[in-house]
Amino acid sequence: MYRGHTIGVIVPAYNEESHVGEVLATVPEFVDRIYAVDDRSTDDTWKIIRECAAASRRVTDEPLDSDGEFGPEIRASIADGGRVGETEIVPIRHEENQGAGGALRTGYVRGREDGMDIVATIDADGQMDPEQLPRLLDPIVEDVADYTKGNRLGDRESRREMPPFRLFGNWLLTQLTKIASGYWTLQDPQNGYTAISQEALSAVDVESLPDDHEYPNDLLVRLNIADMRVADVSMPAMYDDEESTIEYRRFVPVTSVTLLRGFLRRMYTQLSDDRLDPAAVSYVAGLVSLAGALTSAIGVGSSLLKGEASTRDLSGIASAFATSVVAFLIAMGIDAVNNAENGVRR
Known part of the structure; x- marks a missing residue:
């Protein structure tokens, strides 16, 4: 004991x-x-x-x-x-x-x-x-x-x-x-x-x-x-x-x-709570933006092979990727603050 x-x-x-x-x-x-x-x-x-x-x-x-x-x-x-x-x-x-x-x-x-x-x-x-x-x-x-x-x-x-x-x-x-x-x-x-x-x-x-x-x-x-x-x-x-x-x-x-x-x-657990967790919401926003950017990139790649891609298309993909990165960084910051009391160093 x-x-x-x-x-x-x-x-x-x-x-x-x-x-x-x-x-x-x-x-x-x-x-x-x-x-x-x-x-x-x-x-x-x-x-x-x-x-x-x-x-x-x-x-x-x-x-x-x-x-x-x-x-x-x-x-x-x-x-x-x-x-x-x-x-x-x-x-x-x-x-x-x-x-x-x-x-x-x-x-x-x-x-x-x-x-x-x-x-x-x-x-x-x-x-x-x-x-x-x-x-x-x-x-x-x-x-x-x-x-x-x-x-x-x-x-x-x-x-x-x-x-x-x-x-x-x-x-x-x-x-x-x-x-x-x-x-x-x-x-x-x-x-x-x-x-x-x-x-x-x-x-x-x-x-x-x-x-x-x-x-x-x-x-x-x-x-x-x-x-x-x-x-x-x-x-x-x-x-x-x-x-x-x-x-x-x-x-x-x-x-x-x-x-x-x-x-x-x-x-999923945080989104299922009575209140929506801001970190989870930001993570989801980042994932949605990233998924959109990847989908657009696949489409633009196909257009490039046909010689039909435009500068606007590439700019849109870059913007979507940047949005996802910002959303993830915000989510991580909120997540770190939310869990600050539950993680301790000795």
Whole structure:
């Protein structure tokens, strides 16, 4: 228990036999329950998780059930406020590989059902310093935020630690996620070191989170729609011999579609409110103007091939594009002001 709050930590793992044991061993002692989710690894990750779980059973002699999990009595004990200070590792294994988002989804559902006040996430690859966990928990405990996430771009030294390719990709995703989610002050959206309150966890329909690495972008959109406060917590990155499991050929198009879908869902929600949101109206105006400009451009292109295009046609297209740009900039400015209180940096 941490400052009067029960804490659950999800450790999603896929083929992390070299790191998962150390990660589980270094999770702070104030954590009440660790959900070690093996996403159908093909190495010894599951074996190591089971061994760590067995070693952590200091609070009870109750054996693991047939699914490799503790029985209902111990699962209910910590959420009731008892047995404080004894970390329990709950081993969970997927029957089929579900991806990074699927592993987090499983842990979130268990943490919500167990009544954990706060559920944090720590990757099993050893990139995250468990000693930083209190910095993620404090804003939620102090009722400053409902969801906190690490930010490796918070200072120049941390940015230097990130490989250039990751740094550029992270910067680009940051800009796109700001537009989609409405959290304009946040950076490093793919950071998997996070914490979420029970209230926020119950408000975002975690069962429908995406399966793969685009889940944090989608989750941020859901949090904004639910009017939750999100805080960036600056912290250093830790890189060793781990390898990224992201398949960029799939990740880029899938994440782009996820962000677009999330943005449209957020706009629809804002337009469906009792009052029309000025930012949503401006975004729609920009989209309409852009659609008109693209349609005109196609027509002019056809005319150019026939030698029938005029300067007036080209001027009209330029004017429509300029109008769309102005509308988008106005929308972004209004959106940033509207969401200023829901995005915080620590």
